[in-house]
Amino acid sequence: MLTTTASLDILLKEWQNERLLTPLDRHFALQMAQLHQQQSPLFILICTLLSQHLSSQHSCLPLEQIDFSNPLKEQHSQCQINLTVDELTTELLNFDAVSTPDSAILAPLILDKGNLYLQRYYHYECEVAEHLIRLAQAPMLKQSSSDPFDDAKILLDQLFTQNEQQYDWQKISTATALTKRLAVITGGPGTGKTTTVTKLLYLLTSQQELTIRLVAPTGKAAARLSESIKASKQRLASELQHIPLDKLKSNMAQIPEEAATLHRLLGVIPNSHQFRHHKDNPLRLDLLIIDEASMVDLPMMYKLLSALPAQASLILLGDQDQLASVEAGAVLADICSGLRVDLANGANGWQMRYSKKQAKLLSQLTHYPLDDFISDDPQIGDSLCMLMHSHRFIGDAGIGQLAEAVNQANLPRIAQVWQTGYKELLWLEHSNINSSSHHSNLGLEALLVQSVEQYGAYLKLIDNKAVSATEIIDSFNQYRILCAMRAGEYGVEGINQSVSKSLATTGLISPEQEFYAGRPVIIQSNDYNLGLFNGDIGLILPDDVSDSRRLMAHFIQADGGLLKVLPARLPSHETCYAMTVHKSQGSEFSHVSLVMPIRPSLAQQQLLSKELVYTAITRAKHHFTCLGSQRIFEQASSRLTQRSSGLSERLWSKIADTCE
Numbered sequence: 001m002l003t004t005t006a007s008l009d010i011l012l013k014e015w016q017n018e019r020l021l022t023p024l025d026r027h028f029a030l031q032m033a034q035l036h037q038q039q040s041p042l043f044i045l046i047c048t049l050l051s052q053h054l055s056s057q058h059s060c061l062p063l064e065q066i067d068f069s070n071p072l073k074e075q076h077s078q079c080q081i082n083l084t085v086d087e088l089t090t091e092l093l094n095f096d097a098v099s100t101p102d103s104a105i106l107a108p109l110i111l112d113k114g115n116l117y118l119q120r121y122y123h124y125e126c127e128v129a130e131h132l133i134r135l136a137q138a139p140m141l142k143q144s145s146s147d148p149f150d151d152a153k154i155l156l157d158q159l160f161t162q163n164e165q166q167y168d169w170q171k172i173s174t175a176t177a178l179t180k181r182l183a184v185i186t187g188g189p190g191t192g193k194t195t196t197v198t199k200l201l202y203l204l205t206s207q208q209e210l211t212i213r214l215v216a217p218t219g220k221a222a223a224r225l226s227e228s229i230k231a232s233k234q235r236l237a238s239e240l241q242h243i244p245l246d247k248l249k250s251n252m253a254q255i256p257e258e259a260a261t262l263h264r265l266l267g268v269i270p271n272s273h274q275f276r277h278h279k280d281n282p283l284r285l286d287l288l289i290i291d292e293a294s295m296v297d298l299p300m301m302y303k304l305l306s307a308l309p310a311q312a313s314l315i316l317l318g319d320q321d322q323l324a325s326v327e328a329g330a331v332l333a334d335i336c337s338g339l340r341v342d343l344a345n346g347a348n349g350w351q352m353r354y355s356k357k358q359a360k361l362l363s364q365l366t367h368y369p370l371d372d373f374i375s376d377d378p379q380i381g382d383s384l385c386m387l388m389h390s391h392r393f394i395g396d397a398g399i400g401q402l403a404e405a406v407n408q409a410n411l412p413r414i415a416q417v418w419q420t421g422y423k424e425l426l427w428l429e430h431s432n433i434n435s436s437s438h439h440s441n442l443g444l445e446a447l448l449v450q451s452v453e454q455y456g457a458y459l460k461l462i463d464n465k466a467v468s469a470t471e472i473i474d475s476f477n478q479y480r481i482l483c484a485m486r487a488g489e490y491g492v493e494g495i496n497q498s499v500s501k502s503l504a505t506t507g508l509i510s511p512e513q514e515f516y517a518g519r520p521v522i523i524q525s526n527d528y529n530l531g532l533f534n535g536d537i538g539l540i541l542p543d544d545v546s547d548s549r550r551l552m553a554h555f556i557q558a559d560g561g562l563l564k565v566l567p568a569r570l571p572s573h574e575t576c577y578a579m580t581v582h583k584s585q586g587s588e589f590s591h592v593s594l595v596m597p598i599r600p601s602l603a604q605q606q607l608l609s610k611e612l613v614y615t616a617i618t619r620a621k622h623h624f625t626c627l628g629s630q631r632i633f634e635q636a637s638s639r640l641t642q643r644s645s646g647l648s649e650r651l652w653s654k655i656a657d658t659c660e
């Protein structure tokens with residue numbers, strides 16, 4: 001048994017040295033102990049584990065996951081506490097700093113259904129669940145006529161050609177969003193989320209005047225949403241040629257194209273965590289559409305839902321299989337979790353779950369029988385729709401096949417896809433050659449040759465005065481190296497150095513100074529005055545309007561405009577020939593090369609997950625290269641990220657919880 005605080009402190013320091021804990025985790029625990037005058041080693045240990053869980057993006061600490069004999073999966077534990085979950089629950093509730101949700105005065109730590117929360121996160125989780133369930137149970141806005149869906153039925157039939165052989169889930173998704181104030185439309189890349197939402201917007205705006213806002217978590221994702229909606233509107237217009245041109249034009253003009261970031265929508269207050277819009281100053285809109293919803297973390301979802309006006313509707317679009325948000329929570333995955341089913345082949349699949357009433361209504365609207373999807377108590381299921389057929393990867397079969405095999409963690413299938421020899425897939429094996437005078441990795445060398453060829457394309461445009469900065473940035477964005485890790489030779493830092501060196505050797509760049517023509521930079525913090533945000537990527541290029549052609553950092557903004565900033569004024573940033581997979585979320589590139597580590601540490605292995613590999617693959621539109629070793633690729637593909645949270649249970653349990 002850990003009997004003294006001193007022995008625990010030694011243990012915490014050891015864990016910190018092994019990087020199993022951050023200094024913040026240790027300080028949090030010690031501060032909690034001081035604040036609540038509680039020196040019990042058990043209390044300090046639990047606070048440490050809670051903080052470590054929150055730093056690892058979990059929303060809470062499930063007590064049943066604590067293994068006292070090895071709490072942080074370290075090599076040699078000296079921690080010898082031994083308690084069952086029931087004993088631990090009793091011990092924890094004896095501390096003043098811990099309470100249950102039904103206590104008269106809530107303590108800073110809340111213990112609910114076997115999960116320990118910081119009070120703030122408990123509040124976020126309950127509120128998000130309540131908001132979502134309330135929206136899911138509310139009918140869509142402004143229904144006036146005796147059969148409010150009469151017009152919608154006609155329009156739905158015009159917009160979707162009825163397919164007798166197969167269910168058209170895009171049509172069913174559109175109908176879902178017509179009937180409920182919450183619609184969650186999910187699916188992998190190219191499954192038609194934007195196409196569906198464009199048709200829905202056409203349908204809604206041709207019936208009534210609505211204030212609609214389109215948003216995404218990052219500037220890049222917002223810019224991509226704008227582009228996709230514009231392209232989708234053009235495709236739709238060409239499909240609807242039977243509609244008189246004037247009417248078609250005026251209907252199309254009603255569909256918004258501009259997308260903003262979530263931060264811009266909510267109104268950032270400089271140097272504050274608060275936004276201008278919140279519960280008491282709600283947004284002014286009728287319909288909010290959030291793309292790339294998998295990137296929205298729990299606190300942000302809480303803030304968005306709180307700022308939503310009482311009668312507004314919400315549509316979440318995203319891919320539930322992608323990496324979850326950078327901060328705590330996995331809101332989209334939790335929302336979708338109730339649809340998960342085990343398939344006969346052992347893989348995971350999804351199945352819609354509707355109430356009888358909703359299945360009947362959707363059937364009437366779409367003419368598809370939905371009795372097979374009726375569930376007893378679907379809670380939020382009436383608002384969900386999944387698109388499973390990718391229209392994007394038909395021509396580029398290899399990428400789609402690999403993404404699917406990884407997503408299903410199907411190792412034999414993954415091996416088979418790599419062995420098929422698809423022209424759009426390239427495997428580079430880490431192969432170290434060591435001789436007394438020489439150390440090289442042939443895989444890395446091949447990657448560097450590829451990067452010189454690929455990045456050479458935009459670098460060669462820089463001196464051509466006929467080519468605009470926007471065109472050069474577009475060319476740069478065709479190719480990107482994504483790293484699974486930040487640190488090390490095969491992390492972002494090492495690969496950036498290696499690529500810079502190769503480009504310099506071939507004379508494509510002259511990196512004598514910090515800022516040189518062609519250097520790509522990624523911003524690492526928000527600068528509201530400059531309008532630059534964490535994750536924004538730009539290029540250092542000669543300013544084509546100044547005579548001296550002095551160097552400026554050029555960024556394409558969410559509205560497509562070009563922002564120029566003096567390099568010396570840039571907020572913290574780094575070179576970006578290579579970036580992390582996390583930072584690439586919401587972006588797409590024609591060619592993606594994923595770099596995996598050779599010998600990941602124990603802590604690094606935890607980060608190499610199926611979601612990470614899947615996200616990297618699905619960033620590629622036409623070509624995907626992987627530098628790795630088969631063993632690490634397979635290990636990563638079979639490691640599912642588990643984010644501890646009580647949200648899934650709150651959304652899908654039979655009796656919806658209310659927040660205390």
Ligand SMILES: Nc1ncnc2c1ncn2[C@@H]1O[C@H](COP(=O)(O)OP(=O)(O)OP(=O)(O)O)[C@@H](O)[C@H]1O
Binds near residue numbers: 195
């Ligand atoms: N029902 C359909 N039949 C044929 N092609 C379709 C259909 N739906 C979408 N597509 C095509 O598939 C491509 C991808 O569609 P869309 O952009 O709507 O997908 P998405 O899910 O939004 O993709 P992403 O996740 O990449 O943003 C587009 O070229 C679109 O024209």
